[in-house]
Amino acid sequence: MGRWEPNARGRLAEAALALYAEQGxxxxxxxxxxxxxxxxxxxxxxxxxxxxxxxxxxxxxxxxMLTRAIAEAPASxxxxxxxGAALExxxxxxxxDPERVRRRDAVxxxxxxLRERELVKLDALTSAMVDALRERGTPAPTAGLAAEAGIAxxxxxxxxxxxxxxxxxxxxxxxxxxxxxxxxLTDMQKLLxxxxxx
Numbered sequence: 362m363g364r365w366e367p368n369a370r371g372r373l374a375e376a377a378l379a380l381y382a383e384q385g386x387x388x389x390x391x392x393x394x395x396x397x398x399x400x401x402x403x404x405x406x407x408x409x410x411x412x413x414x415x416x417x418x419x420x421x422x423x424x425x426m427l428t429r430a431i432a433e434a435p436a437s438x439x440x441x442x443x444x445g446a447a448l449e450x451x452x453x454x455x456x457x458d459p460e461r462v463r464r465r466d467a468v469x470x471x472x473x474x475l476r477e478r479e480l481v482k483l484d485a486l487t488s489a490m491v492d493a494l495r496e497r498g499t500p501a502p503t504a505g506l507a508a509e510a511g512i513a514x515x516x517x518x519x520x521x522x523x524x525x526x527x528x529x530x531x532x533x534x535x536x537x538x539x540x541x542x543x544x545x546l547t548d549m550q551k552l553l554x555x556x557x558x559x
Contacts, residue, residue: 377416378415427450430451431497436497444494
């Protein structure tokens with residue numbers, strides 16, 4: 362095997378996802394993943410620190426995407442509007458390969474360890490959005506509230522999207538993740554507006 366392995370990271374990620382789905386995360390070894398990808402264990406560890414990281418290696422990219430979208434929101438945008446726009450663009454990224462996202466979600470959902478790691482990732486995304494809002498001049502409590510509320514909305518929209526059968530009926534708002542994020546944001550605003558004062 363040569364020193365240069367084309368798309369080694371992608372091959373390892375696909376092999377891992379297939380093995381996790383077939384035999385479970387806990388029962389799959391790094392050796393099996395590398396062999397299934399036609400690579401060596403050494404190559405695996407050049408790209409990933411451990412077998413969990415195969416499922417979470419895009420966290421930095423996600424943070425960059427969210428913070429850039431918040432930074433590029435119009436100056437007139439409210440903190441919640443900036444967060445909403447960022448999460449819609451994040452949803453569009455997931456929408457590019459929904460089958461892979463659904464397969465990954467099934468693996469993560471089947472393991473307590475991976476669900477805990479997913480929560481750590483969501484916390485990192487929330488903190489990144491808080492920092493991006495603070496850079497825009499949003500006060501700390503408001504930035505925290507907007508980011509936390511945004512992640513809660515995203516989790517609801519994501520769960521709805523994952524559970525839905527992929528089809529071509531209905532509008533994009535009803536079947537694609539960015540539209541579901543937008544709808545969930547609107548629903549949250551309605552819920553807050555219904556809250557009795559005092």
